[in-house]
């Protein structure tokens with residue numbers, strides 16, 4: 597994707613996906629969209645050029661078969677097992693400090709939002725990375741629907757805990773259910789994206805179907821999968837990995853190549869598929885969008 601004006605988070609043009617490849621992919625997706633309309637499925641969402649990742653896409657087969665999803669198990673090979681997590685019916689509880697606490701059905705929610713495709717880079721704290729086309733809607737749209745009270749300062753996302761589908765939940769070592777959170781101003785940021793699709797198809801269970809979040813400036817563990825509950829609160833939540841190992845994983849978890857994990861360097865990252873090592877960028881290259889959020893928070897541990 598060629599872009600006229602390069603911003604800080606875009607990577608030099610030598611790394612850019614050729615326009616022809618992109619057009620070709622869009623053509624294929626548009627054709628698939630037309631077919632799915634005929635088949636009564638949801639139409640294809642238009643890519644938003646504002647979020648061009650400036651990196652080649654990871655091959656779909658790698659992004660959908662190399663996953664972290666501890667509710668299934670702690671290997672990267674959960675994609676077969678994860679198919680046991682039923683994707684419908686699916687409801688999301690809206691709880692805590694909001695105008696009207698309630699439970700919404702995902703399909704009703706989908707009727708109330710504008711969807712789009714965004715190509716995002718994803719950086720796991722373990723130093724692997726991928727670049728994928730998510731479809732979904734901004735978290736900001738969901739905030740408008742939820743109507744949190746002005747006194748709410750954090751939003752918390754909770755993952756499904758289905759003991760029959762998810763054998764990892766039987767491991768007492770982990771503080772289930774998986775829970776992650778954001779400060780309200782982070783949640784309102786343009787980059788915070790609720791994901792319902794991947795490569796123009798429903799996001800598969802192993803990648804967090806039917807509803808996950810994508811926060812590309814933060815380490816991957818912040819992006820909770822298969823969300824069943826969203827709570828508004830004025831207390832900073834104790835998040836899953838922080839609960840397990842607070843000396844290694846914190847609440848903010850913004851990507852920063854200069855701040856090492858206690859057990860490894862964060863300076864570079866391995867691209868899924870090619871296994872090429874490339875330099876990591878501060879805020880995963882999205883600083884133009886999000887650096888301002890942290891101006892008044894310099895005393896916090898922003899990068900772990």
Ligand SMILES: Nc1nc2c(c(=O)[nH]1)N[C@H]1C(S)=C(S)[C@@H](COP(=O)(O)O)O[C@H]1N2
Pocket residue numbers: 659662663664665666667719720721755774802803804815816817818819820821822
């Ligand atoms: N519920 C839940 N969400 C989760 C995880 C998890 O184990 N359980 N792993 C996190 C981590 S560490 C990463 S890197 C991403 C991986 O997302 P992917 O499998 O779609 O690449 O999901 C995040 N969300």
Ligand SMILES: [Mo]
Pocket residue numbers: 664719720721722815816817
């Ligand atoms: Mo991760």
